[in-house]
Amino acid sequence: MHDDRRLVEDRLARMLTTRIAPAKYAGSCPLEIEVWHVPDEPVPVAEALAADYEPFAVGQRWGAPWSTSWFRIRGAIPKEWQGKRVEAVIDLGFTKAQAGFQAEALAHDLQGRPIKGIAPRNDHVPLTGDVVGLLIEAAANPDVQENGMQPTMLGDKETAGKDPLYVFTAADVKLLDEDVWHLQMDVEVLSQLMHQLSTSDPRRHEILRALERALDAIDVADISGTAATARAELTEVLSRPAHASAHKLSAVGHAHIDSAWLWPQRETIRKTARTFATVTALAQEYPEFIFACSQAQQYAWIKEHQPIIFERIAAAVKAGQWAPVGGMWVESDANLPGGEALARQLVHGKRFFLDEFGYECEEVWLPDSFGYTAAFPQLAKLAGARWFLTQKMSWNQTNKMPHHTFWWEGIDGTKVFTHLPPVDTYNSEFSGKEMAYAVSNYLEKGRGTTSLVPFGYGDGGGGPTREMLERARRLRDLEGTAKVTIEKPSEFFEKAHEEYPDAPVWSGEMYLELHRATYTSQARTKAGNRRSEHLLREAELWAATAAVHGDFEYPYEAFDRLWKVVLLHQFHDILPGSSIAWVHKEAEAKYAAVAAELQAITNAALSSLAGSGDQRLIFNTSPRARSEVIDGALTSVPASGAAVVSTVDATEVTVTDRLLDNGLVRITVDDNGLMTSVIADGREILSSPGNLLQLHPDLPNFWDAWDIDAHYKRRHTDLTNVDSINVVSTGAEGAIEVVRSFGSSRITQVISVRAGSRRIDVRTEIDWHESEKILKAAFPIDIHADRSAAEIQFGHVYRPTHTNTSWDAARFEIYAHRWVHVAEPGYGVAVLNDSTYGHDIGRVSNEDGTTTTTVRLSLVRAPRFPDPYADQGKHVMTYSLLPGASISDAVAEGYALNLPVRSARGATIPDPLVTVDSDAVTVEAVKLADDQSGDVIVRLYEALGGRASAVVKTSFPVSSVQAADLLERPLADASVTSEGIPVSLRPFQVLTLRLSR
Numbered sequence: 001m002h003d004d005r006r007l008v009e010d011r012l013a014r015m016l017t018t019r020i021a022p023a024k025y026a027g028s029c030p031l032e033i034e035v036w037h038v039p040d041e042p043v044p045v046a047e048a049l050a051a052d053y054e055p056f057a058v059g060q061r062w063g064a065p066w067s068t069s070w071f072r073i074r075g076a077i078p079k080e081w082q083g084k085r086v087e088a089v090i091d092l093g094f095t096k097a098q099a100g101f102q103a104e105a106l107a108h109d110l111q112g113r114p115i116k117g118i119a120p121r122n123d124h125v126p127l128t129g130d131v132v133g134l135l136i137e138a139a140a141n142p143d144v145q146e147n148g149m150q151p152t153m154l155g156d157k158e159t160a161g162k163d164p165l166y167v168f169t170a171a172d173v174k175l176l177d178e179d180v181w182h183l184q185m186d187v188e189v190l191s192q193l194m195h196q197l198s199t200s201d202p203r204r205h206e207i208l209r210a211l212e213r214a215l216d217a218i219d220v221a222d223i224s225g226t227a228a229t230a231r232a233e234l235t236e237v238l239s240r241p242a243h244a245s246a247h248k249l250s251a252v253g254h255a256h257i258d259s260a261w262l263w264p265q266r267e268t269i270r271k272t273a274r275t276f277a278t279v280t281a282l283a284q285e286y287p288e289f290i291f292a293c294s295q296a297q298q299y300a301w302i303k304e305h306q307p308i309i310f311e312r313i314a315a316a317v318k319a320g321q322w323a324p325v326g327g328m329w330v331e332s333d334a335n336l337p338g339g340e341a342l343a344r345q346l347v348h349g350k351r352f353f354l355d356e357f358g359y360e361c362e363e364v365w366l367p368d369s370f371g372y373t374a375a376f377p378q379l380a381k382l383a384g385a386r387w388f389l390t391q392k393m394s395w396n397q398t399n400k401m402p403h404h405t406f407w408w409e410g411i412d413g414t415k416v417f418t419h420l421p422p423v424d425t426y427n428s429e430f431s432g433k434e435m436a437y438a439v440s441n442y443l444e445k446g447r448g449t450t451s452l453v454p455f456g457y458g459d460g461g462g463g464p465t466r467e468m469l470e471r472a473r474r475l476r477d478l479e480g481t482a483k484v485t486i487e488k489p490s491e492f493f494e495k496a497h498e499e500y501p502d503a504p505v506w507s508g509e510m511y512l513e514l515h516r517a518t519y520t521s522q523a524r525t526k527a528g529n530r531r532s533e534h535l536l537r538e539a540e541l542w543a544a545t546a547a548v549h550g551d552f553e554y555p556y557e558a559f560d561r562l563w564k565v566v567l568l569h570q571f572h573d574i575l576p577g578s579s580i581a582w583v584h585k586e587a588e589a590k591y592a593a594v595a596a597e598l599q600a601i602t603n604a605a606l607s608s609l610a611g612s613g614d615q616r617l618i619f620n621t622s623p624r625a626r627s628e629v630i631d632g633a634l635t636s637v638p639a640s641g642a643a644v645v646s647t648v649d650a651t652e653v654t655v656t657d658r659l660l661d662n663g664l665v666r667i668t669v670d671d672n673g674l675m676t677s678v679i680a681d682g683r684e685i686l687s688s689p690g691n692l693l694q695l696h697p698d699l700p701n702f703w704d705a706w707d708i709d710a711h712y713k714r715r716h717t718d719l720t721n722v723d724s725i726n727v728v729s730t731g732a733e734g735a736i737e738v739v740r741s742f743g744s745s746r747i748t749q750v751i752s753v754r755a756g757s758r759r760i761d762v763r764t765e766i767d768w769h770e771s772e773k774i775l776k777a778a779f780p781i782d783i784h785a786d787r788s789a790a791e792i793q794f795g796h797v798y799r800p801t802h803t804n805t806s807w808d809a810a811r812f813e814i815y816a817h818r819w820v821h822v823a824e825p826g827y828g829v830a831v832l833n834d835s836t837y838g839h840d841i842g843r844v845s846n847e848d849g850t851t852t853t854t855v856r857l858s859l860v861r862a863p864r865f866p867d868p869y870a871d872q873g874k875h876v877m878t879y880s881l882l883p884g885a886s887i888s889d890a891v892a893e894g895y896a897l898n899l900p901v902r903s904a905r906g907a908t909i910p911d912p913l914v915t916v917d918s919d920a921v922t923v924e925a926v927k928l929a930d931d932q933s934g935d936v937i938v939r940l941y942e943a944l945g946g947r948a949s950a951v952v953k954t955s956f957p958v959s960s961v962q963a964a965d966l967l968e969r970p971l972a973d974a975s976v977t978s979e980g981i982p983v984s985l986r987p988f989q990v991l992t993l994r995l996s997r
């Protein structure tokens with residue numbers, strides 16, 4: 001036979017795109033349009049119903065960036081179409097750009113009830129009856145990435161300009177020709193499948209010839225009249241069943257909607273409304289359709305702003321067509337949130353779904369976060385989750401994860417059954433290419449037979465489309481491709497687990513080899529998160545103490561609300577610093593408001609505890625006893641307790657403008673303001689000058705706010721020029737201030753030590769006006785360390801300091817919470833911080849045989865996309881060097897640095913509500929139970945990585961104790977004796993106790 005394969009394929013391509021697809025509508029009539037441009041921010045539909053509309057026509061421009069216009073669209077449906085499949089088709093001026101990153105709209109009826117979203121690839125609104133009446137809320141969202149990753153002013157309403165962005169292109173009533181549309185679906189599915197098959201595969205040629213016969217059957221002058229005949233030519237090839245060994249794809253509708261990113265939060269509320277309206281409408285049309293939807297926050301927004309859509313969601317959940325997934329408040333960053341905050345993500349997410357739908361999520365759903373903490377398996381399990389899903393690890397630049405389905409083991413040994421969909425996308429459209437890729441990429445072949453495919457356009461693109469569902473129907477059981485079944489993620493996980501119970505194990509963190517700058521970008525957002533987490537701990541502890549020991553009213557509502565604000569801002573584009581200026585400006589304002597409210601709660605609780613009197617009392621929120629210099633005296637305060645300020649003067653620190661010495665540490669500063677020597681425990685800590693500020697160029701290859709690329713290290717400037725060095729504090733706390741200017745920026749650092757402590761604090765104020773640079777603070781430490789420890793949630797992880805393997809080398813930037821620690825047997829040094837996360841730790845061997853382990857903190861960056869002025873302006877932070885530190889010391893001082901003592905005047909020293917007689921068993925949270933029963937909740941963890949036994953004592957009578965899950969649901973009774981509550985924990989175990997009074 002002559003080989004004319006390519007000729008047939010070319011003919012097919014032209015017919016499909018220029019003849020069949022355009023013929024899907026058999027008729028079209030224009031509709032009448034009127035408009036009301038909203039003066040400023042979006043308004044509720046009631047206001048739009050009452051507004052004055054003016055005439056508007058197709059071809060007119062509309063929509064300044066971020067503005068809203070309401071279009072009232074009316075007309076008649078031709079008589080001969082009535083009873084057929086008629087729809088309004090609206091083109092707001094859609095571009096070829098990604099769906100979800102341009103104009104979008106929500107169609108309502110003329111009574112203001114939402115019908116369905118309108119998006120570039122989902123532009124129709126179904127119509128019935130004989131007249132058309134639609135009210136369309138159109139959002140002129142700009143495409144912030146229209147010029148790739150170039151700096152743009154579009155990311156803030158104040159700077160985005162006023163010129164209209166869009167040309168209104170069409171508003172028509174159209175008649176859908178179902179034969180033609182189904183022919184288009186048949187041809188697309190077969191053609192895409194054919195192109196994935198080998199040319200040596202007979203199936204490819206059978207499909208080719210069937211398609212050729214279908215094309216022959218079409219009269220191009222009468223596609224509508226000949227479509228059914230053409231389809232008949234395809235019936236046989238479409239009915240061939242899949243091979244017995246075909247891979248099984250478990251498909252679920254999805255719309256990954258970032259809770260803020262290249263748009264502000266208020267637009268996310270509307271994006272979710274549009275997508276959810278579309279999805280619930282689609283569920284009516286396709287009974288087999290199931291939609292998986294995460295992020296309780298988005299449901300809460302819909303409940304508040306779009307009650308009608310929320311009712312439809314609740315009905316879809318009940319009908320089994322809507323699966324809440326993830327059980328988290330938002331899809332948070334999965335590296336940076338503190339331990340208690342990550343627990344609360346799960347608590348508030350799961351509780352919302354339980355309260356609203358009686359639905360218990362059993363999986364964690366984080367397809368898009370930038371790496372996954374090794375604390376997650378335990379937290380997931382303690383929240384009642386059995387499974388974990390992500391897709392982001394496929395973005396690794398260097399190393400490919402070796403498994404798609406595996407047991408993920410956390411720092412404490414807990415394992416969670418985990419799946420990375422091999423389709424490598426969470427926005428699948430069931431293209432032939434995606435189907436074939438999922439199969440070929442799947443690493444468990446021979447052991448496992450199934451993988452998951454989330455399908456649908458995200459970020460306002462409208463989610464799954466009817467075309468995707470039509471493709472899924474054709475892909476159920478089709479020779480040459482994987483078998484597609486639409487089902488809930490829980491059904492997928494049950495089956496995957498059942499067939500593969502002995503899946504391989506991945507132990508420790510899932511470090512994303514990309515987006516490493518998200519530990520540092522938008523430093524004020526990060527500082528706000530860190531501060532909020534600690535203020536919440538503080539307010540809960542003192543409010544609970546004051547409520548149990550007095551008549552203080554525990555502010556349940558405020559804590560619930562404030563936690564949710566903090567949890568929302570841990571979303572995986574806010575806390576990582578990868579959003580537009582608008583988002584980060586709002587985040588900073590929200591953090592300030594949260595701080596003010598929490599300070600007020602804490603102050604009220606403390607004054608309730610202290611009673612009236614004139615003694616100066618000091619309160620210590622941290623889980624360890626500590627000594628602090630207050631008014632020149634050294635005062636000791638118990639863990640979670642209070643003390644009267646001492647009046648005995650502490651030993652003075654020796655201080656000159658070149659020396660600080662408190663008898664425990666002796667720091668020498670040179671003329672450049674650098675620490676040239678730090679002597680503690682009779683040894684020199686530094687190999688070369690420390691607290692060296694280093695400025696690197698920082699222009700990543702692609703994603704500005706997200707990435708720091710390894711090449712940044714090859715150039716740097718040491719900031720050694722000094723404006724001034726002065727003694728700024730003497731007495732029991734000695735401090736030297738070093739001021740430097742460079743470029744357009746200025747840094748003021750106060751290096752201080754206080755009596756009785758080895759900790760050297762460096763309070764740093766940066767007035768930052770650099771561009772595409774990163775500032776690091778280096779401590780070259782004379783320690784031979786193979787690995788560094790970094791605090792994460794409820795524990796720490798070790799990472800190599802060398803670069804033996806490609807996996808080690810790829811971790812050239814790492815994150816830590818409050819501390820990192822490097823040690824050789826017998827001696828360790830910790831570096832602590834109160835607001836930053838990014839670090840790099842490496843080592844070099846010196847000529848004399850010694851090893852220098854250099855710890856550097858990433859203080860501030862200056863990326864230009866998506867916020868062109870990211871990080872500009874003032875930053876205040878403190879980092880500390882702690883010589884002679886064990887891990888236990890690092891834990892204690894990490895808490896102390898982040899939880900400054902508070903003072904109040906009063907008469908009473910309250911007993912700590914809860915004490916623990918072990919340094920390893922660490923109190924993370926003390927609060928009253930969320931069910932308002934008055935029970936006290938205590939969350940503890942083993943912080944050192946070993947086994948620990950301890951007795952938990954309370955300053956109030958306890959009638960019974962139960963171990964509980966994170967949601968405070970009892971798991972098992974625990975014993976309580978006259979001595980207290982004995983507990984024994986395995987390494988890094990988290991334990992929640994519920995104490996009844």
Ligand SMILES: [Zn+2]
Pocket residue numbers: 256257258368572
């Ligand atoms: Zn995302």
